[in-house]
Amino acid sequence: MTPSLPDQKAPKIFFLGIDGLSPHILNDLIQKGGLPHFTSLIENGCCGELETMRPTNSAVIWTSIITGKGKEEHGIDSFIAYRWQNRVIRKTTMKKLMKLGGRQLVQRMIRNGSIKTLPLSGDMIKVKTLFEILSEAGRKVGVINWWHSWPAEAINGFVISDRINYARWQEKYGGEHPPERLTYPSSLLDTIKSLIMLPQEVDVNSYRRFVDISGTDLEEMRTAAYRHHQLKSELKHLISLDETLRKIAFYSLSHVTGLDLFSLYFRGIDIISHCALQYSEWNRITAVDPEERRKYGKAVSSYYCYMDTVLGELLKETGHDTSLIIASDHGFVQEKNGKFGHRRSKPPGVLILSGGNFKKGKQITGATIFDLAPTILYLSGLPVARDMKGKVLKDYIQEDFVNQHPVTSVRSYGKREKKTPISPSPSVDEEIKERLKALGYIDEDA
Numbered sequence: 295m296t297p298s299l300p301d302q303k304a305p306k307i308f309f310l311g312i313d314g315l316s317p318h319i320l321n322d323l324i325q326k327g328g329l330p331h332f333t334s335l336i337e338n339g340c341c342g343e344l345e346t347m348r349p350t351n352s353a354v355i356w357t358s359i360i361t362g363k364g365k366e367e368h369g370i371d372s373f374i375a376y377r378w379q380n381r382v383i384r385k386t387t388m389k390k391l392m393k394l395g396g397r398q399l400v401q402r403m404i405r406n407g408s409i410k411t412l413p414l415s416g417d418m419i420k421v422k423t424l425f426e427i428l429s430e431a432g433r434k435v436g437v438i439n440w441w442h443s444w445p446a447e448a449i450n451g452f453v454i455s456d457r458i459n460y461a462r463w464q465e466k467y468g469g470e471h472p473p474e475r476l477t478y479p480s481s482l483l484d485t486i487k488s489l490i491m492l493p494q495e496v497d498v499n500s501y502r503r504f505v506d507i508s509g510t511d512l513e514e515m516r517t518a519a520y521r522h523h524q525l526k527s528e529l530k531h532l533i534s535l536d537e538t539l540r541k542i543a544f545y546s547l548s549h550v551t552g553l554d555l556f557s558l559y560f561r562g563i564d565i566i567s568h569c570a571l572q573y574s575e576w577n578r579i580t581a582v583d584p585e586e587r588r589k590y591g592k593a594v595s596s597y598y599c600y601m602d603t604v605l606g607e608l609l610k611e612t613g614h615d616t617s618l619i620i621a622s623d624h625g626f627v628q629e630k631n632g633k634f635g636h637r638r639s640k641p642p643g644v645l646i647l648s649g650g651n652f653k654k655g656k657q658i659t660g661a662t663i664f665d666l667a668p669t670i671l672y673l674s675g676l677p678v679a680r681d682m683k684g685k686v687l688k689d690y691i692q693e694d695f696v697n698q699h700p701v702t703s704v705r706s707y708g709k710r711e712k713k714t715p716i717s718p719s720p721s722v723d724e725e726i727k728e729r730l731k732a733l734g735y736i737d738e739d740a
């Protein structure tokens with residue numbers, strides 16, 4: 295192992311999350327010679343499947359990844375929760391409430407607006423995240439676009455939250471996004487504002503990179519209102535979101551030095567796979583209109599190529615001493631109904647460990663999403679918590695390092711301090727309050 299220079303520029307650990315990156319698609323494209331940067335990382339490191347969990351829901355899994363805990367402990371059980379008065383009622387609780395006879399009451403309250411749905415945010419995570427644990431131990435941490443990183447919390451380093459480019463969010467959930475705490479420090483927003491690409495700024499060439507369309511089709515893609523997982527409306531959002539992140543990540547890597555952990559998350563592969571795997575060569579079951587296949591058939595493979603190019607660009611800014619971890623929360627399969635997805639069948643994700651303290655050329659087996667938090671703690675020189683579910687992936691870390699650094703542990707890193715939600719709803723309804731109280735389901739913590 296080469297010792298890090300005291301004035302090290304590149305991050306010690308670069309943790310790259312790529313939602314929905316699928317082992318079989320990645321392998322197929324590597325076989326075809328299409329992904330040079332992924333190929334070289336795998337050749338120089340270790341690679342394998344990453345076992346995931348149910349529900350195979352990205353909001354839940356990525357939070358498990360950075361806490362080492364299940365949804366019961368970290369509190370993120372879905373994409374959305376319900377706000378009633380100034381309380382957050384999680385989906386699990388709401389389901390129980392409905393089952394126990396509260397269905398009509400709840401439906402009435404949703405209709406009259408006294409219960410509102412709200413997308414989950416960072417203030418609802420109940421336990422400490424990897425970013426907070428490292429930061430509190432004096433490590434310098436950079437976080438970009440991680441799930442529930444909004445509202446950006448103060449850490450030793452910087453946070454560019456997952457709401458930095460909120461055009462899709464706003465179309466999806468309606469209303470204005472609160473302007474606060476998009477980054478930490480908040481002054482960082484001014485620095486990176488010019489790097490934010492809006493969906494209406496996506497140009498013709500950017501579209502044609504992923505789809506073969508022109509004329510009215512192109513115009514439709516440009517103007518289509520938000521429809522969940524529909525290629526025509528989603529593509530402009532994916533391109534603008536991931537292009538924004540590419541620029542911000544490159545800027546951060548070339549301007550911020552001495553990071554112990556640099557964490558970056560891309561969502562595009564997951565959404566493009568939901569939208570367009572049906573038109574691709576991986577669809578061998580369902581019938582597809584030949585014209586649609588011609589137009590959209592390359593969308594998924596070209597998105598993988600795009601991610602490979604982004605990866606190559608970012609790797610220029612990291613060093614030999616950087617331990618790179620690439621992980622996906624799940625892969626994709628064509629499920630029994632012919633649709634591509636991951637919710638029913640829990641397909642494994644990908645794990646690549648390359649450079650820095652990792653071994654070369656070893657096939658990864660038996661790794662799960664819960665192993666990432668303990669492994670990152672260990673590589674950062676911190677004790678592993680015994681209340682985390684996973685293990686340190688020592689088999690893939692160089693023996694010198696393992697011999698010199700025995701694994702230490704603490705019982706737990708504990709809960710987070712209570713975070714104040716940004717905009718509590720003021721409406722009151724005593725009936726539901728009493729029912730929830732009686733059932734013991736009032737969630738007091740957020």
Ligand SMILES: [Zn+2]
Nearest residue numbers: 314352564568
């Ligand atoms: Zn998905």
